[in-house]
Amino acid sequence: MAAALALPAAPANAASSDPPEWTQPRPPLHLLGPITYVGTRGLGAYLIRTSAGAILVDATMAENVPAIERNIRSLGLKLSDVKLILVSHAHFDHVGGLERMRHDTGARVLAGSGDVAALRSGTPPGETSYGVHRFPAVTRVSPVADGEQVRLGDVTLRAVATPGHTPGCTSWTMRVVDHGRAREVVFAGSMTVAGNRLIGNRRYPAIVRDYRATFDRIERLHADVVLPMHPEAADVFARARVGTLVAPRLLGDMARAARVDFERTLREEKR
Template sequence: MIETRDPAGQDRGSIAPWLQGRRGCRGRAALAIGIALLAAPATAADPPSWTQPTAPFHLIGPVDYVGTEGLAAYLIHTSAGAILIDGTMAENAAAIERSVAARGVQMRDVKVLLLSHAHFDHAGGLAALKRASGAQLVAGAADRAALESGVPPGETSYGVIRFPAVKVDRAIRDGERVRLGGVTLTAVATPGHTPGCTSWSLRLRARGKPVDILFACSVTVAGNKLVGNRRYPAIVTDFRASLARLSGMSADIVLPFHPELADLRARAARDTLVDRAALPMMVRDARAAFDADLAKQRQ
Protein backbone atom coordinates (compact mmCIF):
# COMPACT_ATOMS: atom_id res chain seq x y z
CA MET A 1 0.00 0.00 0.00
CA ILE A 2 1.31 3.46 -0.88
CA GLU A 3 2.40 5.60 2.04
CA THR A 4 0.32 8.74 2.10
CA ARG A 5 -0.96 11.51 4.32
CA ASP A 6 -4.51 11.15 3.16
CA PRO A 7 -6.93 13.89 4.25
CA ALA A 8 -8.67 11.34 6.44
CA GLY A 9 -5.57 11.21 8.62
CA GLN A 10 -4.53 8.96 11.47
CA ASP A 11 -6.65 10.55 14.18
CA ARG A 12 -8.47 13.11 12.09
CA GLY A 13 -11.81 11.49 12.75
CA SER A 14 -11.49 12.37 16.42
CA ILE A 15 -10.08 15.84 15.91
CA ALA A 16 -12.36 17.16 13.16
CA PRO A 17 -15.41 18.09 15.24
CA TRP A 18 -13.18 19.52 17.95
CA LEU A 19 -11.47 21.81 15.45
CA GLN A 20 -14.79 22.95 14.08
CA GLY A 21 -16.28 23.70 17.47
CA ARG A 22 -13.39 24.65 19.73
CA ARG A 23 -14.32 28.34 20.02
CA GLY A 24 -17.72 27.43 21.37
CA CYS A 25 -16.70 24.46 23.51
CA ARG A 26 -15.59 25.02 27.07
CA GLY A 27 -15.31 23.07 30.28
CA ARG A 28 -16.57 19.53 30.41
CA ALA A 29 -17.92 19.37 26.87
CA ALA A 30 -14.67 20.60 25.34
CA LEU A 31 -12.64 18.03 27.23
CA ALA A 32 -14.93 15.18 26.29
CA ILE A 33 -15.04 16.16 22.64
CA GLY A 34 -11.28 16.57 22.50
CA ILE A 35 -10.80 13.09 23.89
CA ALA A 36 -13.48 10.97 22.35
CA LEU A 37 -15.93 12.32 19.85
CA LEU A 38 -15.79 10.77 16.39
CA ALA A 39 -17.41 12.28 13.34
CA ALA A 40 -16.66 12.39 9.62
CA PRO A 41 -12.97 12.67 8.70
CA ALA A 42 -11.56 16.13 8.28
CA THR A 43 -11.19 17.45 4.76
CA ALA A 44 -7.72 18.99 5.07
CA ALA A 45 -4.20 17.76 5.77
CA ASP A 46 -2.76 17.60 9.28
CA PRO A 47 -4.27 20.39 11.39
CA PRO A 48 -1.72 23.21 11.77
CA SER A 49 -2.16 23.01 15.54
CA TRP A 50 -0.45 19.61 15.54
CA THR A 51 2.91 21.23 14.77
CA GLN A 52 2.25 24.65 16.34
CA PRO A 53 4.59 25.15 19.31
CA THR A 54 3.05 26.47 22.49
CA ALA A 55 4.49 27.51 25.83
CA PRO A 56 4.58 24.60 28.29
CA PHE A 57 2.61 24.96 31.49
CA HIS A 58 1.95 23.31 34.83
CA LEU A 59 -1.13 21.13 35.19
CA ILE A 60 -1.26 19.60 38.66
CA GLY A 61 1.23 18.24 41.18
CA PRO A 62 4.29 16.93 39.31
CA VAL A 63 2.58 16.99 35.89
CA ASP A 64 3.36 19.55 33.16
CA TYR A 65 2.11 19.99 29.60
CA VAL A 66 4.99 20.02 27.07
CA GLY A 67 3.22 19.19 23.80
CA THR A 68 2.18 21.34 20.86
CA GLU A 69 -1.04 23.30 20.41
CA GLY A 70 -2.92 20.23 19.19
CA LEU A 71 -0.95 17.16 20.29
CA ALA A 72 -0.25 16.46 23.94
CA ALA A 73 2.92 15.34 25.62
CA TYR A 74 3.04 15.23 29.40
CA LEU A 75 6.09 15.59 31.64
CA ILE A 76 6.02 14.08 35.13
CA HIS A 77 8.71 15.18 37.59
CA THR A 78 10.06 12.65 40.09
CA SER A 79 12.90 12.56 42.59
CA ALA A 80 14.86 10.25 40.26
CA GLY A 81 14.33 12.09 36.97
CA ALA A 82 11.37 12.66 34.69
CA ILE A 83 8.80 10.63 32.77
CA LEU A 84 7.62 11.85 29.36
CA ILE A 85 4.35 10.54 27.93
CA ASP A 86 4.04 10.56 24.11
CA GLY A 87 6.37 12.03 21.51
CA THR A 88 3.78 13.52 19.11
CA MET A 89 4.98 13.97 15.50
CA ALA A 90 8.58 13.61 14.32
CA GLU A 91 8.57 17.29 13.35
CA ASN A 92 7.84 18.25 16.96
CA ALA A 93 10.75 16.55 18.74
CA ALA A 94 12.90 19.68 18.98
CA ALA A 95 9.97 21.75 20.25
CA ILE A 96 9.23 19.16 22.92
CA GLU A 97 12.88 19.19 23.99
CA ARG A 98 12.71 22.97 24.39
CA SER A 99 9.49 22.69 26.39
CA VAL A 100 11.00 20.05 28.67
CA ALA A 101 13.99 22.35 29.27
CA ALA A 102 11.65 25.27 29.95
CA ARG A 103 10.07 23.21 32.73
CA GLY A 104 13.48 22.80 34.38
CA VAL A 105 14.40 19.32 33.14
CA GLN A 106 17.41 18.47 30.98
CA MET A 107 16.75 15.79 28.38
CA ARG A 108 19.35 13.48 29.93
CA ASP A 109 17.22 13.53 33.09
CA VAL A 110 14.19 12.11 31.25
CA LYS A 111 14.51 8.48 32.31
CA VAL A 112 11.30 6.93 30.95
CA LEU A 113 9.30 7.47 27.76
CA LEU A 114 5.73 6.17 27.82
CA LEU A 115 3.44 5.89 24.79
CA SER A 116 -0.30 5.95 24.27
CA HIS A 117 -0.32 4.23 20.86
CA ALA A 118 1.65 3.53 17.69
CA HIS A 119 0.44 6.18 15.24
CA PHE A 120 2.63 8.81 13.60
CA ASP A 121 1.06 11.73 15.47
CA HIS A 122 1.91 10.23 18.86
CA ALA A 123 4.93 7.98 18.26
CA GLY A 124 6.68 9.93 15.49
CA GLY A 125 8.92 11.94 17.81
CA LEU A 126 9.95 9.04 20.05
CA ALA A 127 13.08 7.98 18.16
CA ALA A 128 14.60 11.46 18.35
CA LEU A 129 13.54 11.96 21.96
CA LYS A 130 14.99 8.61 22.94
CA ARG A 131 18.31 9.48 21.29
CA ALA A 132 18.39 12.84 23.05
CA SER A 133 17.59 11.42 26.48
CA GLY A 134 18.76 7.81 26.54
CA ALA A 135 15.45 7.05 28.25
CA GLN A 136 13.79 3.64 28.41
CA LEU A 137 10.78 3.36 26.10
CA VAL A 138 7.75 1.60 27.56
CA ALA A 139 4.77 0.82 25.31
CA GLY A 140 1.85 -1.57 24.98
CA ALA A 141 3.08 -5.03 24.03
CA ALA A 142 0.69 -5.37 21.10
CA ASP A 143 2.11 -2.19 19.50
CA ARG A 144 5.73 -3.28 19.81
CA ALA A 145 6.08 -4.64 16.27
CA ALA A 146 4.57 -1.47 14.82
CA LEU A 147 6.93 0.76 16.76
CA GLU A 148 10.01 -1.23 15.87
CA SER A 149 9.11 -1.30 12.17
CA GLY A 150 7.68 2.22 11.90
CA VAL A 151 4.57 0.78 10.24
CA PRO A 152 1.28 1.41 12.07
CA PRO A 153 -0.86 -1.62 12.92
CA GLY A 154 -4.17 -2.60 11.39
CA GLU A 155 -5.88 -1.52 8.18
CA THR A 156 -7.42 1.88 7.59
CA SER A 157 -9.40 3.81 5.01
CA TYR A 158 -6.48 6.14 4.31
CA GLY A 159 -3.49 3.87 3.79
CA VAL A 160 -0.22 3.73 5.71
CA ILE A 161 1.51 6.66 7.37
CA ARG A 162 4.94 5.55 8.52
CA PHE A 163 6.99 7.06 11.33
CA PRO A 164 10.60 6.65 12.52
CA ALA A 165 11.11 3.17 13.95
CA VAL A 166 12.13 3.01 17.59
CA LYS A 167 13.22 0.17 19.88
CA VAL A 168 10.85 -0.72 22.71
CA ASP A 169 12.76 -1.45 25.91
CA ARG A 170 9.79 -2.73 27.86
CA ALA A 171 6.61 -4.09 26.31
CA ILE A 172 3.97 -3.63 28.96
CA ARG A 173 0.64 -5.34 29.56
CA ASP A 174 -2.55 -4.42 31.36
CA GLY A 175 -2.09 -3.73 35.05
CA GLU A 176 1.70 -3.60 34.98
CA ARG A 177 3.34 -0.62 36.66
CA VAL A 178 6.08 1.84 35.82
CA ARG A 179 7.83 3.28 38.86
CA LEU A 180 10.34 6.11 39.09
CA GLY A 181 11.32 8.29 42.02
CA GLY A 182 8.21 7.68 44.10
CA VAL A 183 5.80 8.01 41.16
CA THR A 184 3.83 5.00 39.92
CA LEU A 185 1.86 4.80 36.68
CA THR A 186 -0.34 1.81 35.90
CA ALA A 187 -0.97 0.58 32.37
CA VAL A 188 -4.64 0.35 31.44
CA ALA A 189 -4.97 -1.64 28.22
CA THR A 190 -7.58 0.03 26.00
CA PRO A 191 -7.05 -1.62 22.59
CA GLY A 192 -9.11 -0.91 19.50
CA HIS A 193 -7.67 2.30 18.10
CA THR A 194 -4.47 0.22 17.93
CA PRO A 195 -3.89 -3.26 19.38
CA GLY A 196 -1.53 -1.87 22.03
CA CYS A 197 -3.40 1.34 22.81
CA THR A 198 -2.57 2.03 26.47
CA SER A 199 -4.04 4.54 28.87
CA TRP A 200 -2.00 5.41 31.94
CA SER A 201 -3.41 5.96 35.42
CA LEU A 202 -1.65 7.98 38.08
CA ARG A 203 -2.68 8.64 41.66
CA LEU A 204 -1.19 11.66 43.37
CA ARG A 205 -2.06 13.88 46.30
CA ALA A 206 -3.21 17.44 45.76
CA ARG A 207 -4.11 19.67 48.70
CA GLY A 208 -3.88 16.66 50.96
CA LYS A 209 -6.39 14.58 48.97
CA PRO A 210 -5.83 11.68 46.55
CA VAL A 211 -6.45 12.55 42.90
CA ASP A 212 -6.79 9.91 40.20
CA ILE A 213 -5.57 10.99 36.74
CA LEU A 214 -6.15 9.06 33.54
CA PHE A 215 -3.98 9.83 30.51
CA ALA A 216 -6.56 8.49 28.08
CA CYS A 217 -5.55 6.68 24.91
CA SER A 218 -7.94 7.22 22.00
CA VAL A 219 -11.11 5.15 21.78
CA THR A 220 -12.15 6.57 18.41
CA VAL A 221 -12.44 4.63 15.16
CA ALA A 222 -10.77 7.44 13.15
CA GLY A 223 -10.51 5.60 9.84
CA ASN A 224 -9.86 2.11 11.17
CA LYS A 225 -11.46 -0.71 9.20
CA LEU A 226 -13.91 -2.44 11.51
CA VAL A 227 -15.09 -4.97 8.93
CA GLY A 228 -12.63 -7.30 7.22
CA ASN A 229 -9.52 -5.93 8.94
CA ARG A 230 -7.09 -8.73 8.15
CA ARG A 231 -4.18 -7.20 10.06
CA TYR A 232 -6.33 -6.65 13.15
CA PRO A 233 -9.21 -9.14 13.10
CA ALA A 234 -10.08 -8.60 16.78
CA ILE A 235 -10.59 -4.85 16.39
CA VAL A 236 -14.36 -4.82 17.06
CA THR A 237 -14.06 -7.10 20.09
CA ASP A 238 -11.23 -4.96 21.45
CA PHE A 239 -13.10 -1.69 20.98
CA ARG A 240 -16.13 -3.07 22.81
CA ALA A 241 -14.01 -4.46 25.63
CA SER A 242 -12.17 -1.16 26.06
CA LEU A 243 -15.38 0.85 26.16
CA ALA A 244 -16.78 -1.53 28.74
CA ARG A 245 -13.58 -1.35 30.74
CA LEU A 246 -13.53 2.44 30.78
CA SER A 247 -17.22 2.63 31.66
CA GLY A 248 -16.41 0.76 34.86
CA MET A 249 -13.57 3.08 35.85
CA SER A 250 -13.55 6.42 37.59
CA ALA A 251 -11.11 9.30 37.24
CA ASP A 252 -10.93 12.72 38.84
CA ILE A 253 -8.99 14.19 35.90
CA VAL A 254 -8.88 12.95 32.31
CA LEU A 255 -5.95 14.23 30.25
CA PRO A 256 -6.32 13.74 26.48
CA PHE A 257 -3.69 13.36 23.77
CA HIS A 258 -5.66 15.60 21.39
CA PRO A 259 -6.33 18.44 23.81
CA GLU A 260 -8.66 21.37 23.70
CA LEU A 261 -5.59 23.30 24.72
CA ALA A 262 -7.03 26.73 25.43
CA ASP A 263 -9.51 25.14 27.80
CA LEU A 264 -6.93 22.80 29.36
CA ARG A 265 -4.56 25.68 30.06
CA ALA A 266 -7.32 27.83 31.50
CA ARG A 267 -8.68 25.04 33.68
CA ALA A 268 -5.20 24.34 35.04
CA ALA A 269 -4.75 28.03 35.83
CA ARG A 270 -8.12 28.11 37.62
CA ASP A 271 -7.43 24.81 39.40
CA THR A 272 -10.62 23.33 37.94
CA LEU A 273 -9.19 20.27 36.19
CA VAL A 274 -11.13 17.87 38.40
CA ASP A 275 -14.26 16.67 36.59
CA ARG A 276 -15.52 13.21 37.47
CA ALA A 277 -18.14 13.37 34.70
CA ALA A 278 -15.53 13.66 31.95
CA LEU A 279 -14.73 9.93 31.68
CA PRO A 280 -18.38 8.76 31.54
CA MET A 281 -19.06 11.40 28.89
CA MET A 282 -16.02 10.28 26.90
CA VAL A 283 -17.20 6.67 26.94
CA ARG A 284 -20.78 7.56 26.07
CA ASP A 285 -19.80 9.63 23.05
CA ALA A 286 -17.18 7.14 21.88
CA ARG A 287 -19.60 4.21 22.12
CA ALA A 288 -22.25 6.04 20.11
CA ALA A 289 -19.71 6.98 17.45
CA PHE A 290 -18.30 3.45 17.32
CA ASP A 291 -21.75 1.88 16.90
CA ALA A 292 -22.59 4.34 14.12
CA ASP A 293 -19.32 3.70 12.30
CA LEU A 294 -19.67 -0.06 12.59
CA ALA A 295 -23.21 0.03 11.23
CA LYS A 296 -22.08 2.18 8.32
CA GLN A 297 -19.16 -0.10 7.47
CA ARG A 298 -21.40 -3.16 7.57
CA GLN A 299 -23.74 -1.74 4.95
Protein backbone atom coordinates in the same frame (compact mmCIF):
# COMPACT_ATOMS: atom_id res chain seq x y z
CA MET B 1 -4.79 8.30 12.55
CA ALA B 2 -4.95 9.08 16.20
CA ALA B 3 -7.53 11.26 17.79
CA ALA B 4 -8.27 11.27 21.47
CA LEU B 5 -11.34 9.70 22.98
CA ALA B 6 -14.44 11.59 21.88
CA LEU B 7 -12.63 13.90 19.49
CA PRO B 8 -13.98 13.67 15.93
CA ALA B 9 -11.71 11.90 13.49
CA ALA B 10 -9.01 14.23 12.22
CA PRO B 11 -8.00 14.54 8.57
CA ALA B 12 -5.65 11.70 7.76
CA ASN B 13 -5.17 11.50 4.02
CA ALA B 14 -1.91 13.44 3.91
CA ALA B 15 0.44 15.26 6.22
CA SER B 16 -0.59 18.57 4.61
CA SER B 17 -4.17 18.05 5.84
CA ASP B 18 -3.21 17.50 9.46
CA PRO B 19 -4.72 20.13 11.79
CA PRO B 20 -2.26 23.05 12.06
CA GLU B 21 -2.44 23.06 15.85
CA TRP B 22 -0.74 19.65 15.88
CA THR B 23 2.56 21.40 15.11
CA GLN B 24 1.97 24.77 16.78
CA PRO B 25 4.30 25.17 19.79
CA ARG B 26 3.04 26.42 23.11
CA PRO B 27 4.83 27.11 26.40
CA PRO B 28 4.74 24.54 29.20
CA LEU B 29 1.66 24.53 31.38
CA HIS B 30 1.73 23.18 34.91
CA LEU B 31 -1.43 21.15 35.50
CA LEU B 32 -1.31 19.61 38.96
CA GLY B 33 1.14 17.91 41.28
CA PRO B 34 4.24 16.83 39.35
CA ILE B 35 2.52 17.01 35.91
CA THR B 36 3.32 19.67 33.31
CA TYR B 37 2.01 19.85 29.76
CA VAL B 38 4.93 20.17 27.31
CA GLY B 39 3.24 19.29 24.00
CA THR B 40 1.92 21.41 21.17
CA ARG B 41 -1.47 23.08 20.95
CA GLY B 42 -3.04 19.97 19.49
CA LEU B 43 -0.91 16.97 20.48
CA GLY B 44 -0.41 16.01 24.08
CA ALA B 45 2.93 15.38 25.73
CA TYR B 46 3.04 15.33 29.51
CA LEU B 47 6.12 15.58 31.73
CA ILE B 48 5.98 14.03 35.19
CA ARG B 49 8.72 14.99 37.65
CA THR B 50 9.87 12.36 40.12
CA SER B 51 12.58 12.12 42.78
CA ALA B 52 14.70 10.12 40.31
CA GLY B 53 14.20 12.06 37.09
CA ALA B 54 11.27 12.67 34.76
CA ILE B 55 8.74 10.64 32.80
CA LEU B 56 7.43 11.78 29.42
CA VAL B 57 4.05 10.54 28.20
CA ASP B 58 4.14 10.57 24.36
CA ALA B 59 6.57 12.33 22.03
CA THR B 60 4.06 13.35 19.32
CA MET B 61 5.16 14.10 15.74
CA ALA B 62 8.73 14.27 14.49
CA GLU B 63 8.32 17.97 13.70
CA ASN B 64 7.47 18.69 17.34
CA VAL B 65 10.53 17.21 19.02
CA PRO B 66 12.58 20.46 19.06
CA ALA B 67 9.69 22.39 20.64
CA ILE B 68 9.04 19.71 23.26
CA GLU B 69 12.74 19.56 24.08
CA ARG B 70 12.82 23.35 24.49
CA ASN B 71 9.87 23.11 26.85
CA ILE B 72 11.63 20.47 28.92
CA ARG B 73 14.78 22.57 29.15
CA SER B 74 12.78 25.67 30.06
CA LEU B 75 11.65 23.83 33.20
CA GLY B 76 15.25 23.66 34.37
CA LEU B 77 15.73 20.04 33.31
CA LYS B 78 18.31 18.44 31.06
CA LEU B 79 17.09 16.07 28.39
CA SER B 80 19.03 13.33 30.14
CA ASP B 81 16.77 13.85 33.17
CA VAL B 82 13.99 12.15 31.19
CA LYS B 83 14.37 8.50 32.19
CA LEU B 84 11.17 6.96 30.84
CA ILE B 85 8.93 7.60 27.83
CA LEU B 86 5.48 6.05 27.99
CA VAL B 87 3.55 5.48 24.76
CA SER B 88 -0.19 5.87 24.27
CA HIS B 89 -0.43 4.16 20.86
CA ALA B 90 1.48 3.53 17.65
CA HIS B 91 0.18 6.19 15.26
CA PHE B 92 2.56 8.67 13.64
CA ASP B 93 1.08 11.75 15.31
CA HIS B 94 1.96 10.30 18.70
CA VAL B 95 5.15 8.34 17.97
CA GLY B 96 6.65 10.02 14.89
CA GLY B 97 9.15 11.79 17.13
CA LEU B 98 9.65 8.91 19.54
CA GLU B 99 12.91 7.53 18.17
CA ARG B 100 14.56 10.94 18.11
CA MET B 101 13.31 11.71 21.61
CA ARG B 102 14.57 8.34 22.81
CA HIS B 103 17.96 9.04 21.26
CA ASP B 104 18.20 12.59 22.61
CA THR B 105 17.20 11.69 26.15
CA GLY B 106 18.55 8.16 26.48
CA ALA B 107 15.23 7.26 28.09
CA ARG B 108 13.73 3.80 28.20
CA VAL B 109 10.58 3.47 26.06
CA LEU B 110 7.58 1.49 27.32
CA ALA B 111 4.50 0.64 25.25
CA GLY B 112 1.53 -1.69 25.31
CA SER B 113 2.63 -5.13 24.15
CA GLY B 114 0.18 -5.12 21.22
CA ASP B 115 1.92 -2.12 19.64
CA VAL B 116 5.55 -3.10 20.15
CA ALA B 117 5.94 -4.82 16.77
CA ALA B 118 4.50 -1.77 15.02
CA LEU B 119 6.87 0.55 16.87
CA ARG B 120 9.87 -1.60 16.00
CA SER B 121 8.91 -1.69 12.32
CA GLY B 122 7.68 1.87 11.90
CA THR B 123 4.43 0.62 10.38
CA PRO B 124 1.17 1.33 12.20
CA PRO B 125 -1.01 -1.67 13.04
CA GLY B 126 -4.34 -2.45 11.44
CA GLU B 127 -6.01 -1.29 8.22
CA THR B 128 -7.45 2.17 7.72
CA SER B 129 -9.39 4.20 5.19
CA TYR B 130 -6.48 6.61 4.74
CA GLY B 131 -3.66 4.21 3.95
CA VAL B 132 -0.38 3.75 5.79
CA HIS B 133 1.43 6.59 7.54
CA ARG B 134 4.79 5.20 8.53
CA PHE B 135 7.05 6.70 11.21
CA PRO B 136 10.70 6.22 12.21
CA ALA B 137 11.15 2.77 13.72
CA VAL B 138 11.87 2.74 17.44
CA THR B 139 15.02 0.72 17.93
CA ARG B 140 14.55 0.05 21.64
CA VAL B 141 11.12 -0.41 23.16
CA SER B 142 9.98 -2.62 26.01
CA PRO B 143 6.46 -4.08 26.26
CA VAL B 144 4.21 -3.54 29.25
CA ALA B 145 1.32 -5.77 30.19
CA ASP B 146 -2.15 -4.72 31.26
CA GLY B 147 -2.04 -3.74 34.92
CA GLU B 148 1.75 -3.56 35.06
CA GLN B 149 3.12 -0.90 37.37
CA VAL B 150 5.92 1.38 36.26
CA ARG B 151 7.93 3.13 38.97
CA LEU B 152 10.46 5.93 38.86
CA GLY B 153 11.53 7.45 42.15
CA ASP B 154 8.45 8.40 44.14
CA VAL B 155 5.99 8.07 41.23
CA THR B 156 4.11 4.96 40.14
CA LEU B 157 1.96 4.64 37.03
CA ARG B 158 -0.20 1.70 36.02
CA ALA B 159 -0.73 0.56 32.45
CA VAL B 160 -4.39 0.04 31.50
CA ALA B 161 -4.90 -1.78 28.21
CA THR B 162 -7.47 0.11 26.12
CA PRO B 163 -7.18 -1.55 22.68
CA GLY B 164 -9.28 -0.87 19.62
CA HIS B 165 -7.77 2.31 18.24
CA THR B 166 -4.63 0.18 18.02
CA PRO B 167 -4.04 -3.32 19.44
CA GLY B 168 -1.67 -1.97 22.09
CA CYS B 169 -3.38 1.32 22.86
CA THR B 170 -2.67 2.02 26.52
CA SER B 171 -3.98 4.46 29.09
CA TRP B 172 -1.80 5.30 32.07
CA THR B 173 -3.06 6.05 35.57
CA MET B 174 -1.39 7.61 38.58
CA ARG B 175 -2.33 9.14 41.91
CA VAL B 176 -1.46 12.77 42.53
CA VAL B 177 -1.76 14.81 45.71
CA ASP B 178 -3.20 18.18 44.75
CA HIS B 179 -3.76 20.80 47.45
CA GLY B 180 -3.82 18.06 50.05
CA ARG B 181 -6.30 15.89 48.15
CA ALA B 182 -5.50 12.58 46.44
CA ARG B 183 -6.57 12.63 42.80
CA GLU B 184 -6.70 9.79 40.29
CA VAL B 185 -5.24 10.97 36.98
CA VAL B 186 -5.78 9.10 33.71
CA PHE B 187 -3.61 9.79 30.66
CA ALA B 188 -6.28 8.53 28.32
CA GLY B 189 -5.56 6.49 25.21
CA SER B 190 -7.76 7.08 22.18
CA MET B 191 -11.14 5.44 21.69
CA THR B 192 -12.15 7.02 18.38
CA VAL B 193 -12.56 5.09 15.13
CA ALA B 194 -10.65 7.82 13.23
CA GLY B 195 -10.42 5.92 9.96
CA ASN B 196 -9.90 2.43 11.34
CA ARG B 197 -11.52 -0.28 9.20
CA LEU B 198 -13.98 -2.14 11.43
CA ILE B 199 -15.25 -4.77 8.98
CA GLY B 200 -12.77 -7.14 7.35
CA ASN B 201 -9.69 -5.70 9.02
CA ARG B 202 -7.29 -8.54 8.21
CA ARG B 203 -4.39 -7.06 10.16
CA TYR B 204 -6.55 -6.53 13.24
CA PRO B 205 -9.45 -9.03 13.16
CA ALA B 206 -10.36 -8.46 16.83
CA ILE B 207 -10.85 -4.73 16.42
CA VAL B 208 -14.61 -4.62 17.04
CA ARG B 209 -14.40 -6.82 20.12
CA ASP B 210 -11.53 -4.76 21.50
CA TYR B 211 -13.28 -1.44 21.03
CA ARG B 212 -16.36 -2.65 22.86
CA ALA B 213 -14.31 -4.09 25.71
CA THR B 214 -12.47 -0.78 26.02
CA PHE B 215 -15.70 1.22 26.20
CA ASP B 216 -16.90 -1.06 28.99
CA ARG B 217 -13.63 -0.75 30.84
CA ILE B 218 -13.26 3.00 30.51
CA GLU B 219 -16.79 3.59 31.73
CA ARG B 220 -15.85 1.74 34.92
CA LEU B 221 -12.46 3.43 35.34
CA HIS B 222 -12.42 6.18 37.93
CA ALA B 223 -10.69 9.39 36.94
CA ASP B 224 -10.71 12.65 38.85
CA VAL B 225 -8.59 14.23 36.11
CA VAL B 226 -8.53 13.24 32.42
CA LEU B 227 -5.45 14.13 30.37
CA PRO B 228 -5.93 12.92 26.78
CA MET B 229 -3.41 12.82 23.96
CA HIS B 230 -5.35 15.50 22.09
CA PRO B 231 -5.85 18.18 24.76
CA GLU B 232 -9.02 19.66 23.27
CA ALA B 233 -10.81 16.36 23.83
CA ALA B 234 -11.03 17.25 27.52
CA ASP B 235 -10.58 21.04 27.21
CA VAL B 236 -7.33 20.67 29.14
CA PHE B 237 -6.10 24.23 28.64
CA ALA B 238 -9.40 25.87 29.47
CA ARG B 239 -9.97 23.65 32.50
CA ALA B 240 -6.46 24.35 33.78
CA ARG B 241 -6.98 28.07 33.32
CA VAL B 242 -10.18 28.20 35.38
CA GLY B 243 -9.25 25.47 37.87
CA THR B 244 -11.71 22.78 36.81
CA LEU B 245 -9.35 19.96 35.84
CA VAL B 246 -11.03 17.82 38.49
CA ALA B 247 -14.09 16.42 36.70
CA PRO B 248 -14.98 12.91 37.91
CA ARG B 249 -17.76 12.32 35.34
CA LEU B 250 -15.77 13.41 32.31
CA LEU B 251 -14.05 10.15 31.38
CA GLY B 252 -17.29 8.15 31.46
CA ASP B 253 -19.05 10.78 29.35
CA MET B 254 -16.25 10.65 26.79
CA ALA B 255 -16.40 6.85 26.63
CA ARG B 256 -20.16 6.87 26.08
CA ALA B 257 -19.84 9.44 23.30
CA ALA B 258 -17.08 7.40 21.66
CA ARG B 259 -19.24 4.26 21.85
CA VAL B 260 -22.12 6.00 20.07
CA ASP B 261 -19.80 7.17 17.30
CA PHE B 262 -18.26 3.69 17.00
CA GLU B 263 -21.61 1.90 16.69
CA ARG B 264 -22.79 4.40 14.09
CA THR B 265 -19.63 3.92 12.05
CA LEU B 266 -19.94 0.14 12.33
CA ARG B 267 -23.51 0.24 11.02
CA GLU B 268 -22.42 2.39 8.10
CA GLU B 269 -19.62 -0.03 7.18
CA LYS B 270 -22.07 -2.95 7.21
CA ARG B 271 -24.35 -1.33 4.63
